[in-house]
Amino acid sequence: MTDLLPLIVAKYNYWLYVILMMIGLYAMIAKNNLIKKVVGMNIFQTAIILFYVSIGYKKDATLPIIQNAHGGQDAHAAVIHAIDYINPLPHVLMLTAIVVSVATFGVAMALAVRIYQRYQTLEEDELRMRLSEK
């Protein structure tokens, strides 16, 4: 038990993303209201985006913009250490993933609107009842 705590603290970013992901998954599975499910889906996707953002981070590192690159005094003298800069690639990937998740969210919302127009309800048990009546 004493070993577990440092492990959690040292890798808290992974624990956070796992917890967020499980919250999202729980909402998608257990909630009855379709909008709540859609929100759960969004939390689920955001958890993965945060995971990617956190793996690009390095301790004591800065933004991946090379200091004094444009005509600074010691632009050529300074050696660029990769360890001084956080890894921008996962962040760039997440721009695309955010676009995807927004698009999915939009489609899901549009579908929810269509369902509401058709059945006047977004509760899943009521929908199931309506559907079995036919």
Next chain:
Amino acid sequence: MDNYPVLIVVAPLLAALFSGLAVWIEERLSYPIALTGLAISVFSAFNVLLQVITSGPIQYRMAGWAPPMGIEYRIDLLNAMVLLLVSSIGFLNLVASYKSVKQEIYDRAPSFYIVYLLFMTGLLGVTATGDLFNLYVLIEITSLTSYAMVALGDRDRGPLASLNYVFIGVIGASFYLLGVGYLYMQTGSLNMADVAHILQSHQESSIVLTAFILCIIGLWIKMAFFPMHVWLPNAYSYSPVAFARVVAPLMTKVMVYVMIRLMITVFGLDYIFKSPFLADAVVWLASIAIIFGAVMALAQKNLKKMLAYIIVCEIGYMVGGAWMGNQLGMTGAILHILNDALMTFAMFLAVGNIVYKLKDVELFNLTGLFGKMPWTMAGFVLAAFSIIGVPPTCGFFSKWYLILGAFEKGAYHFAAALVISSLICAVLFFRVFEICFFPPISEDSGHKKSHSPVVMAEAPVSMLIVSGLVSLSLIVVGLYSGTIVNTIIIPFLK
């Protein structure tokens, strides 16, 4: 021309843009533009296949950026075959769709064509790309368009089926994305060939194992492998028939392709089959999937739903074959991608023709169809024989390889599941034939059961021609399956 690999993907994308713009001028223009885009795609895919067969794999660098920095399209024999398959099915289905779209979604025909083209772009991109993250984005393009398409279908249940599909699809894609994240953590690269190269020195890493499991589970959800199949029957049977015809044969098969690509190219078969336990478990799961799919298909009263469960069953064949861990099984799985896509397409074309005339495909409504629609039913019978696995049709040959693979591995339960499911399919289809063969019995004629006269009422010629062509291709592919295996699959696996 060097740009064929990218033209396959870009042509439908641009066509989607132009047919969207063309709607502002004249609504009728969107169809010919869509047709042209996919025709260019088919032509390029054909050229790429010839090029790959004669001179080996093609590496296409997007905008000239060298991998691993840039995105690379890497086309080898397996890709090239699947690309040609996907683009031709997309094209042929579009030819057959004109009339059924006009009838079924008359008010939104242009949007149907645009979304259809984007769907094809996604599928072709998934097949062509050699970059793991690009693959994710293209999978999402494919999924997003299919959500929209399913919602376009049945006006009562379409949106709800689609929303459930969205939830499950998002979980699948997110698992895949998470797996890619872990791979990136370990390797620092996203290019498939590069990742594979780096992974060779990380065989023992638990991160790689996590990545592998997450990716594969994500793909299993997307391909509706047995415990994760619940979304498929509703989504496919409530979508418009013009879309069901293309999503049923292609979507799941392309995902199987992606799984095989990850297994062979990225992780490597040696890595996957190092511990026999995992592969054994998957083959068992596949056997259960096969039996479950077949039994559920037997329980359905609607032809579309029945076929949807047959897809679940066929996915079991392919996953089982791929995880058999020997060359015969893998050959069977790859050959079955081709065969199953063709026979499901032929089957759904026949169903599309029936829907066009009858509006629904509840089994009890199908009486007397052999007299009413003889050509459609001829196609239906051929496709059914192929799914059952009657020898001259192509379905037999891939099943043969799968069974040989199962025997070589000693997975007799898989071989047994395969044979049992074939028998169930035979029962299933002969039951449909029986219903379709006899004309409806008119109730009012008292003691003498007289048959009401059957009038021939066939689907439009364009649909019939496509249906006939694809059904004949089942036999042709069956007869030439030796050639396909020797020129494409065996050299690929070497």
